[in-house]
Amino acid sequence: MQPSEKAHSIQFLEDQLQDVITLLAKQQLEQSLVQRGPAVNHELVEAMLKNQHQARLQEKFSLMHPADIGFILESLPLAQRKTAWDVIKTLHDGQVLLEVSDAVRQTLILGMEAEELAIVAGKLNADEIADLAADLPKRTMLKILRSLNSKKRKHLNAILSCQDNQIGALMDFGMITIRDDLNLKAIIAYIRKLGKLPSHTDKLFVVDQYDKMQGILPLQRLLTHPPSQQVADVMVTDFIRFQIDQDAAEAARAFERYNLISAPVVDSDDKLQGRLCVDNILDFIREKTDEDLLIQAGVGEEEDLFSSVWKSARNRWGWLLINIVTAFASTRIIGVFEDIILQLVALASLMPIIAAMGGNTGNQTSMLIIRSLALGYINPSNISHLIKKELTLGLINGSFIGVILGLLSFLLYRDIALSIVMGSAMFINLLVAVLVGLGIPLMRYKWGKDPAVGTSVILTAITDSMGFFIFLGLASLFLIK
Amino acid sequence: MQPSEKAHSIQFLEDQLQDVITLLAKQQLEQSLVQRGPAVNHELVEAMLKNQHQARLQEKFSLMHPADIGFILESLPLAQRKTAWDVIKTLHDGQVLLEVSDAVRQTLILGMEAEELAIVAGKLNADEIADLAADLPKRTMLKILRSLNSKKRKHLNAILSCQDNQIGALMDFGMITIRDDLNLKAIIAYIRKLGKLPSHTDKLFVVDQYDKMQGILPLQRLLTHPPSQQVADVMVTDFIRFQIDQDAAEAARAFERYNLISAPVVDSDDKLQGRLCVDNILDFIREKTDEDLLIQAGVGEEEDLFSSVWKSARNRWGWLLINIVTAFASTRIIGVFEDIILQLVALASLMPIIAAMGGNTGNQTSMLIIRSLALGYINPSNISHLIKKELTLGLINGSFIGVILGLLSFLLYRDIALSIVMGSAMFINLLVAVLVGLGIPLMRYKWGKDPAVGTSVILTAITDSMGFFIFLGLASLFLIK
Numbered sequence: 001m002q003p004s005e006k007a008h009s010i011q012f013l014e015d016q017l018q019d020v021i022t023l024l025a026k027q028q029l030e031q032s033l034v035q036r037g038p039a040v041n042h043e044l045v046e047a048m049l050k051n052q053h054q055a056r057l058q059e060k061f062s063l064m065h066p067a068d069i070g071f072i073l074e075s076l077p078l079a080q081r082k083t084a085w086d087v088i089k090t091l092h093d094g095q096v097l098l099e100v101s102d103a104v105r106q107t108l109i110l111g112m113e114a115e116e117l118a119i120v121a122g123k124l125n126a127d128e129i130a131d132l133a134a135d136l137p138k139r140t141m142l143k144i145l146r147s148l149n150s151k152k153r154k155h156l157n158a159i160l161s162c163q164d165n166q167i168g169a170l171m172d173f174g175m176i177t178i179r180d181d182l183n184l185k186a187i188i189a190y191i192r193k194l195g196k197l198p199s200h201t202d203k204l205f206v207v208d209q210y211d212k213m214q215g216i217l218p219l220q221r222l223l224t225h226p227p228s229q230q231v232a233d234v235m236v237t238d239f240i241r242f243q244i245d246q247d248a249a250e251a252a253r254a255f256e257r258y259n260l261i262s263a264p265v266v267d268s269d270d271k272l273q274g275r276l277c278v279d280n281i282l283d284f285i286r287e288k289t290d291e292d293l294l295i296q297a298g299v300g301e302e303e304d305l306f307s308s309v310w311k312s313a314r315n316r317w318g319w320l321l322i323n324i325v326t327a328f329a330s331t332r333i334i335g336v337f338e339d340i341i342l343q344l345v346a347l348a349s350l351m352p353i354i355a356a357m358g359g360n361t362g363n364q365t366s367m368l369i370i371r372s373l374a375l376g377y378i379n380p381s382n383i384s385h386l387i388k389k390e391l392t393l394g395l396i397n398g399s400f401i402g403v404i405l406g407l408l409s410f411l412l413y414r415d416i417a418l419s420i421v422m423g424s425a426m427f428i429n430l431l432v433a434v435l436v437g438l439g440i441p442l443m444r445y446k447w448g449k450d451p452a453v454g455t456s457v458i459l460t461a462i463t464d465s466m467g468f469f470i471f472l473g474l475a476s477l478f479l480i481k
Numbered sequence: 482m483q484p485s486e487k488a489h490s491i492q493f494l495e496d497q498l499q500d501v502i503t504l505l506a507k508q509q510l511e512q513s514l515v516q517r518g519p520a521v522n523h524e525l526v527e528a529m530l531k532n533q534h535q536a537r538l539q540e541k542f543s544l545m546h547p548a549d550i551g552f553i554l555e556s557l558p559l560a561q562r563k564t565a566w567d568v569i570k571t572l573h574d575g576q577v578l579l580e581v582s583d584a585v586r587q588t589l590i591l592g593m594e595a596e597e598l599a600i601v602a603g604k605l606n607a608d609e610i611a612d613l614a615a616d617l618p619k620r621t622m623l624k625i626l627r628s629l630n631s632k633k634r635k636h637l638n639a640i641l642s643c644q645d646n647q648i649g650a651l652m653d654f655g656m657i658t659i660r661d662d663l664n665l666k667a668i669i670a671y672i673r674k675l676g677k678l679p680s681h682t683d684k685l686f687v688v689d690q691y692d693k694m695q696g697i698l699p700l701q702r703l704l705t706h707p708p709s710q711q712v713a714d715v716m717v718t719d720f721i722r723f724q725i726d727q728d729a730a731e732a733a734r735a736f737e738r739y740n741l742i743s744a745p746v747v748d749s750d751d752k753l754q755g756r757l758c759v760d761n762i763l764d765f766i767r768e769k770t771d772e773d774l775l776i777q778a779g780v781g782e783e784e785d786l787f788s789s790v791w792k793s794a795r796n797r798w799g800w801l802l803i804n805i806v807t808a809f810a811s812t813r814i815i816g817v818f819e820d821i822i823l824q825l826v827a828l829a830s831l832m833p834i835i836a837a838m839g840g841n842t843g844n845q846t847s848m849l850i851i852r853s854l855a856l857g858y859i860n861p862s863n864i865s866h867l868i869k870k871e872l873t874l875g876l877i878n879g880s881f882i883g884v885i886l887g888l889l890s891f892l893l894y895r896d897i898a899l900s901i902v903m904g905s906a907m908f909i910n911l912l913v914a915v916l917v918g919l920g921i922p923l924m925r926y927k928w929g930k931d932p933a934v935g936t937s938v939i940l941t942a943i944t945d946s947m948g949f950f951i952f953l954g955l956a957s958l959f960l961i962k
Contacts, residue, residue, distance in 0.1 A: 014860050021862050067738035075858050077866045099738070188704065197701045199740060202683065219700055220678040223669065256767065257548035257580070259680060259760035261742060278759050279740035285763070286737065289770035290852060296777050297848030298841055305853050306866065309873045313881075316845050316874075320882060323841045327834040328889060334830035335893070341822070341829050348822050348829040349815035352836065352945070353808040360779055360804045364797050367778030371771060372786050377556050379495050381502050385558045385787065392790045393797075400794075401801060408809060412816070464833070 016064070017072050023057050024080050054087050061088045070099030073108070077306045082111055094120035098128055103304035105135050118143045126155030127172035127274075133160060158244075158273060167251050168244040170284055171265045171274035174198030177205045178231060180214050185227035187217070200277040202261040206235050211271045213241060213264055241266050244273050248284055253376060255281045292452050298323070322457055330355075330465035337472035343480050346413050347472060350422055353405065354471045358429040358463030361397060365390055365437030366459055370451045373441060387438060394434030402427035417479055425471035432466045433459075497545065498553050504538050505561050535568050542569045551580030554589070558787045563592055575601035579609055584785035586616050599624045607636035608653035608755075614641060639725075639754060648732050649725040651765055652746045652755035655679030658686045659712060661695050666708035668698070681758040683742040687716050692752045694722060694745055722747050725754050729765055734857060736762045773933050779804070803938055811836075811946035818953035824961050827894050828953060831903055834886065835952045839910040839944030842878060846871055846918030847940055851932045854922060868919060875915030883908035898960055906952035913947045914940075
């Protein structure tokens, strides 16, 4: 359905949300009034009132775009979300399930019968069912698979057999294929007979009888060339196609670079398998970057704002437990130097600075490397240049910050030897930080792992413990008699 | 120009890059050989060799898509980038300048004369010139403005008068406008006469004589309805339009939700001002999320991988200096408690754990809030629910982690009183962390500031100092006689 004209404004959506909440609250209030009132015709009145509000809610939601309903469900606390969902789960043929985040989708699916789910999913396209597949119970999935026709089942299997990071996982099947021996007039007649084009159709795919890609026919060419011309003469033969098992991130970069709207996906025999559209690429980029941000902050995965407290807690404990381990490990180094601290207690308040500054500098370096790796800017021909630059930067930053910290600690403690140890330790730990900030993401990338995952935790653990070790070690060598 | 078929693979691009580097190296080698050889005809030979390699480079680049050239320039160290740019700066009419990052663009523009820049910019569209405007010297910009025709100048001024975060800053002017009293046949004839459509044309805009929006005519309808029908009968009148001064992030969310390809941008009188396309939205989302990631890691702005060391250093010093200040400030609290540490030195190695765990938990909370604010999921109706949930989570996490840390420190020091102080301090600091992690982004958002900026630094400063204060304060109350 067409999104309503005003719906794109966040203010409008918030007003809608307010309305929904008011309706939900009224329904609950009146139910409780009925329950507290005389028991005469209790069930009848309740059912009547409930029906009345359900009808109003249903009417409201039926006028809304599935994506807007999704937005409202995301913003509703669990209990209200459940009430609202009960009213609308059969509206829009399951489209709403596609528009919410994974975390919210799980809360919605939990409240549905296997039978209901199978009916809803049956109305979706193969690529849409594939989006839901991970969240559906296995039994429901089997039921759905059995109910599909063979073409749809083949499409669904094609997507499900791809890994999440492969292009095949993002493709859909809304492509229009034509033969190259027709003329444009026949093509236009064919489209007119179809009555509508799949969304994001900016080009038709020209294939031979074995489904091998021959070329693409942009709608623009269809519209601007004389109708009597043959497809073969008008089609573009040098075009971008993607391999079904290629890395999805590579496709995302290609869509950004060449401003694509849709592109064919082929197998190793150049046979057309599906199509990739910019809307799925947009979702992919949003998900990937959100994931990177959350990982950076130590949150396991996308979280439903209103998930139960226990679920959220479990999602965050993973990193927190790792942090406890690394924090204890790095501070054990302080334990070794307790005698030194007793002799010069100023060390206790200076040492966290060395550790913290190391972590900060290391994170700067590693984030730039992670981002450049993601954009594909780092390769064997420039890597040595890059390492040299970051090391030089580490030397400069180390000297600069080392001198500043040396001066500041002299102002505090009026102890030249202590200030020199402070400055030198800072200098050395910043070099360590740069080396680690370069090393971890590059190593992880080389070994085929996501360079973003875990880098920050490992880096901080190393810069913390090295910071304590270098500072207290230098102090024990040069400050303590 | 059409991107080449193979160009979307990163392997292909890396091979291209290798070739370019080899050519550049040959050129330099032969130049130095000539310089070291006998001085006979020195300049002539050098010029000949240089020309030969330049021609080969130029040929290579002229076959490449501007975006691919941009990729190669991003991956080339400064000196090589400059040599390559000298060869190709007039190719592709300035398109390459649009395809590189801001940081790299500055290095390219630095090497060009004002005259050259004006000529190149003159060939671009108004929205493309606007993209360059921030990086062009003022004098050059004036020269360009004078050379434009009045329509292009009006367009350019319309974009430049918008702020970076407004929709107007992202619009282009490649829209095709039609009147509603024509029939579809006339529109098709008109398009055929135009000979080509601007990229991303999925709909035509129907306006009246005052340029007021009447409706949109999707190409799909143009292709599937009988040619004899009037535009007025076929056009869609309930469609999404954006206000020129609306928040660009809102447009991005609408493009994601409704899978738009293009949409009209209007002023407050509903007059058509320009159009918004998904390619610009994609760039906007990429830039915004990259910025968030870099800010999170304390890097000022997007950085050219190969910028001079001094420039990179300046870009990173801002946050590092702020970090020095906050690190010193929070550790001053330790200084106050030095006597306590002397009496119980175990405190010195336990206190960094309290501080670090507080920072980690606070960052988890704040990142989820920042992300939910960015997606528009938080609003007055659910905020109290959300705060309650995060506080409950803080209580649970605090008890859980408090107990673990208490146990671990008992294992290390066999001191029950110390373990209880450790656990309690952790519990209190985790509550502080949740409050601060909630408070800072919500406050900044309420005051109309970007909730992502600076949150992590302020949060860590508070959880560090509060961590030290709570732990050492409790220790001085309960552990020291």
